[in-house]
Amino acid sequence: MPLTRRHFIILAASVASTTVLSNESRADAPVLSESDPTAQALGYKTDATKVDKTKFSHYQSGQTCANCQLYQGKPGSANGPCPTYGGKLVDAKGWCNAYVKKT
């Protein structure tokens, strides 16, 4: 599913807020909840296999936060910050519709 204008605006706002927060420590960042409004809009799941594939046809098997270009967690970590959600911690096995394959 292509990003809608609304999703783009949410993403732009998230990236802008992340820029402001970029110099702050992320060690105590809050964990992103699936019930977070932005997470719901982008179909975030802590377990990528639970993604609603009908609603988010962009998802492909094998895609997880750990192999997303936006993921800022250390390799092998259980979770890590994501700029899409203002630096909140996302699950390494998670996924959302803002996924960008790491190159």
Ligand code: SF4
């Ligand atoms: Fe995970 Fe990437 Fe979505 Fe962030 S943008 S929640 S790292 S899939």
